[in-house]
Every structure is written in structure tokens, then in C-alpha cells.
Amino acid sequence: MITFSKQQLKIPQMSRPVYMVTGGMSKFGRAIPEKRTEELVIDSFVEAAEFINMSPAELKRYIHSCYYGHFADHFGDQLLGEAVIHDRLGLDPLGNVGIKTGGATGGSTLWEAFKAVASGYSDCVLAMGWERMDEVPTDEGNHYIASAADKDWETPMGHIYTGYYAVMAQKYWQVFGKQEDSFRKTMAEIAVKNRGYARMNPHAQGPMKLTVEDVLNSPVVAHPLRALDCCLMSVGAACAILCDEETAYKLTDNPLKIHVSAGSHSLRVADRLNMDIPLLPNETPDQYKDLGERFPGGDRYPGFTGFLAARMAAHYAYGMAGIVDPTEDLDVVELHDAFTISDIQTYEDIGIRPYGEGRTYVESGDCYHTNPFTGKPGKLPANLSGGLLGNMHAVGATGIMQAIEVGHHIWGRWSEMHADEKKWAAFGRTKPDDWTDLQVKDAKRGLAISHAGVGSHVTATVLVHPDHELERRS
Amino acid sequence: MADRVEHGQVTVSNGRYRPSGKFHHGYANSPIRNDEGVLMGVTNPRDVTHIHSYGGEAPFFESLSKGKLLGTRCDNADCALHETMFVPFRIHCPDCLSRNTIVDVTDIANRTSKVHTFMITERTGAFNTLEKPIRFVNVEFEGVDTILMGYLSVGEPEIGMRVVPIFQTENPTYTIMDLSWVPEGTQKSELLPGFSFGK
């Protein structure tokens, strides 16, 4: 479908508001052979209960239905793994369902949980996601991930998902990056930034103190992508509790308003037909007229350079939350930095910057906690958790981790959740001497983008402090 | 090929799959211990052969083995995508869902194929059969509205480069691997073994 009907573009109108009350995470690692998946899941649930000063048993008494995000059944060699987790959490006989949308699984899990509360079906739900990618050798893992591409038209070629995604990176690199050293350096800065922020996160699997040169000298994976441009492969769990207003204020004094939306696009990039760029509220109809002149080859939309699914998710979520200009209206974001270059593409898809100008979000210093050029707070700090590059990409948990991290800022509890020496010790990790508090001051509104592979599924989760809501658009 | 003999074979008769031979091999598991000798888990080895229908795409894969590239077109005059040409071959139009018309695009591909984008990678997953590094190319054709993914088997890819399809017509696999791409002007002697130019 390349043109949209009014019905399809409708801003979702939920029957009642939904709140995120708490969330919790396990440790994230490349491999965690000493724990079964359910132990990681329980770790995250216990953290969520403790966050609102409840025992796990007390919190469980409020839960009415459960939404489980877990992408890759093959890795665990266990179908209906959700049923195992549900039982180990002691939540039978409540209704539960498994959700899988590739890399967006965590975000999609929140989407389902959100709708269950908004509809009135449940007053309190559990959104729990996890992934376990350590129980096969890496090349078999690559094959399994590649199975998420088209099995007849793509997977047989190399059995390597990077190859199906990275052709998009190549196109963006040549058309919008113009193969400039300065653009390559901007990509590297994202890797330096996110891995550096991961150093302040005890949950994080890939903290690294790096320079741009380190990134540029790391091994080539698929030109222009180098090893340090690519995200982690992870094990771990994350969960969130979503409630209606009445229940939310029973559980905590500080619930956050949550809006979740989703978009999609074809599994094969090959099938994406040309279309006009659908505009976000901060864009004008003629601003892209000369895009192909400014960026030769950039006139094919979405082609191999845009993620239409992300744009659609932003359209719905911004309408629900009343966001006009994300850079002005949001205070913190967690984006799906699977690759440094796809991070830049996403800035454009979700309207942080216009198409073609994504790099300026980094180059202006706006994306940092503290703008390196001005020493003042960044305008819209991104991926202070470390993101997928530095924190984790335990697929089913990723979108939920992002929402929790955004929540920590709005709750004003980022420091409490990341500074605790006991947590560092429990995860067997050393808190760095130069540990820095990354709390975004007075954060009121934030966004998390959860994204699958070549852009087949994307969700947008907006969290808002209830005293700072914007007016919804219809 | 020896391993095809050992693995199961399937035919369809009277509307049912008829498997014969061995489809799965089980092996004894083994314990996983840490450096201190403490039991951590077990391995679960097995081989499985899946059975898969090409359904309405079967003509596409059959044609590759005959040196032909097929696409499809929506011929529904009432459809917003009327006359849209699809390569990859789509059985149904994604808009009106009517059955598309099969079109031989070998000639268009020979005359107009260009590299839209590409990627070179040394990384592969288990079961990869391509020589490394793999040169992925996404190919655009004139008059075709989609961009087909494939692999370049001669030369180095560049955006905008003219390429032509080649086909595994000897010992075909009946998979997408029977289609590869080479720069325009490549000689027959340079092609992968078993491959030939389109007809």
C-alpha cells in the first residue's frame, strides 16, 4: 500500500489513559551460562517490585493478564517458552500471550500490554521480555537471525542478516553521507557516545571507553560498518507494569502516562514501492521537493534509505501524545541504535531532524547528555542507557529496557538505579572511578523507538509525566 | 550428491507429501561443565530436514534452472497498482490481492539491470554456501517497481553499475541461489561453474 486512507492514518483514541508504574531489568551479558532464562526474568520482576517498595507477591496480586516478548524460539529450542516463564513467575491461571516482531519485540510487547489496559480488559498487566542468544555457536546464531529474512529469497544468500540490512546502510552512506570522512566520523561518535554512557550502567554488557579513532580502526564488518558500529547480541530480561489510572495511583504516587504505537513495512526491502514522504507535524509539504537535488539518488522514498515503519509509528504516537516537534517537546530518547548509521536514519524517520540532515543531531551536540561544544545540557539526550551498542540487545527485552530507562529520567531516579554499589557488585561488575550521574534534569517527556531489522516493525513508546501532558491531536 | 541420497526425499502425489528416506538424525547428548567440573547443562544435538512448498512461486524457481527470470504484474485495471511490475515475483498484487500475471523479464534484466546498492561482507552464518567475501547486490530494472536482492559472482560492485543475470542451469538447486549477477560484458568463461547467461 503506498497511499493511505484517512481511516488508516487515524490517531489512535484509547478508551482510557494508561500508566507505566514500574519496570525492572536483569543483568545483560553476551552469555549467562549460570542462569536459566526464568531466573533472569525473575530478577527483572523483583527489581520492578522493589522499585515501588512492594514484594513480588504483593505486586503479582494486581496483575490481571500478561504479555511476553520473546523473539527467537529457535535459540532456546523451546516452543511456548512463554508458558514456562508464566508458570515460573507463578502467574497461572491468568491469560497470557507471546509476542514476536523481530528486533521490535520488546516495543510490541508494550504495545499489546498498553492496549489491554486501555481497552478495559485489564487494570494491571505485566509486559515482560527476554532473549537468550548464547545457547548456539555464533555462526548458527547468525543463521537463526537470518531466518528472520525471507527464507526463499534472502536467507539462502550467506545466512547472514547483516548482509540484508547493510545494503541499506551502503545506500544511505553514499546518498546522504556522500561517503564523506566527516560523516563516517559522525557515525563513529555515536558508537563512542553510547558505549561511553554504558560505562555508567551496571546492567550494561558492552561498556567501553573509546575514541573515534578506535571505532574507525575496528575491523570492517561490511563497509562502511565496522565492528564497533554494530550492536551487541545479548542475554537478559526486562519488564514493565502498566495500569489504568486508579490502579496506578494505588501502586505508586508517580506513575507515568504511556502511549504506544506501531508501524510496519515489508519484510523484504526489495518490495518497497515508491511513495511521497508522509509528513510529520514539524514538516512542510514542500520541504522535500529538492531532496533529490541536494542528495542525488535520494529522491526514491522510502527506497533503501528510509524506514517507513518508524515514520508511521511516530505519526501515531506523536498524535496521541500531542508532540509537534520531538526535539522541542521531548527531554530524553532511547533509540534503536542497532548500527550507528541506522541510528542516524531513525533521527530522520521520527522527525528529530529532516530527511538528509540526521547527522546534525550528533554534530550539533544535541544528542548528548552534556553538549560537548557548549558544556550545557544536550537539547535531546539519546541512549544514555548505552543503547543497543553499549547496553544490550536482548531482543524481546530491548524495547522494554528503553522505556524503563526513559522512565528513570522522568521519575528522577536514574542515579538511584545506576549508582548503587550493591547492584554493580551483584552483577560482578566494577563501577568506574569516573562514574557520572546521567540523570536528565527535569525530564518530563521521553520516547523509545523499538525497531526490527530492515524496518519490518517499529514501535514508538512515549512516556509523559502526568503534570506535563501536551494536548492530543486528532 | 551423496548427502542428498542420505537425506530424505519427498514427492507429491494425490495431493499429499510422500516422504521417503531419513528426515532426522538424533545423537547422544553430552554434559556441559565449567572449569571446576560443575555441571552447567547439556548439549542437544540433532539434524532435521524440513519440507517446504513454493506454491505459486514454483514457476519462478523452475524458470531459473532454464535461464529465465520471471516477474509478475498486476493487470487489474481497477487497482491503484495496475501495471506495477514485481521482481521479486509476487503471486498476488499487494493492493487488490488479485492473481498477478507472470511476465518473463529476462530480456529487461539483460538490457537494463543496474546495482541500486550493494554490500561486501566476510561474515556468514552456518550453512552458507557462497564464497567469501559475499558481494550482495540489490538490482533495479527499468519498468520494474521493486529492487531484487542477489549476489555478484564476478568483479566488484558499485552503485549504478550495469549487471546481467546468470543462471545455474547445470545441477540447479531450484533455490534463489540459482540466480547470480555479473558485470555487463563478463565472458562466459568467467562465470561460476554450472552457470550460464539468460535466454
Ligand SMILES: [Zn+2]
Ligand atoms: Zn492490483
